[in-house]
Amino acid sequence: MSLQSELRRLYEHEMGARECFDVLASYANRITASSVDTIRDYSGQPYERVMTLMKHLAKLELGDFRIGRHGKKTRFIWAYSPRSIGEVAQGKNTELDSYEGNEPAEEEEKPELGLRHGRAPGDMALSGTGYAEVIASAKQLLAERLNLKLEQIDITIRH
Known part of the structure; x- marks a missing residue:
């Protein structure tokens, strides 16, 4: 199964994934990290459900899932644009925008929904x-x- 197909499958069939991907697709800025709290707050999904999705995205090598320590929040460090990930999941796009070799992005975000x-x-x-x-x-x-x-x-x- 291709990465795009797996993102579509998650969007269509995993509870709460649609809302989380819709948040990602709404990002107006290029960012490198998203806290689980931020995605939870904007998606309306429970913390555990957002964490499960972020762990799954890490297994798909879309970035790194990091547990918060020393005052930092639990977060996802993106290897690809979260907007492009959300849009591929929605079926609005077929290409993922890689951050590799691109200009630096913003560290943390508040989605500009x-x-x-x-x-x-x-x-x-x-x-x-x-x-x-x-x-x-x-x-x-x-x-x-x-x-x-x-x-x-x-x-x-x-x-």
Whole structure:
């Protein structure tokens, strides 16, 4: 099975992988490392599920999985552009962008979710990263408790 086929298989069949790959595909910058915490926060997936995926990506030689020690977070050091990995998993691209021999990239990131599509990073409900269900539940609860209609409630997330 080719690397591209394996990424597609993970995207389609592994629980939580789709959300994690969607986060990777949304990166606007070239970065060399991503903390498990960051991917968890933006994907809405449990920490253990993100760690399992990152370990699998390391076995595929897409980078190195490093357990946090001495105050550093558990993280993934990318050998390829995380954006290209996400896009290959989504089926939007067939080529992985290798970092080997390329200019230095940024050390740590905060994904610029949605910026390539004209939305602000805090617009999680529209970015498809797992927050939509949480926001819908919060709106429903607020509407019931405050005796309001759903249309009267707007939720904004700022980072």
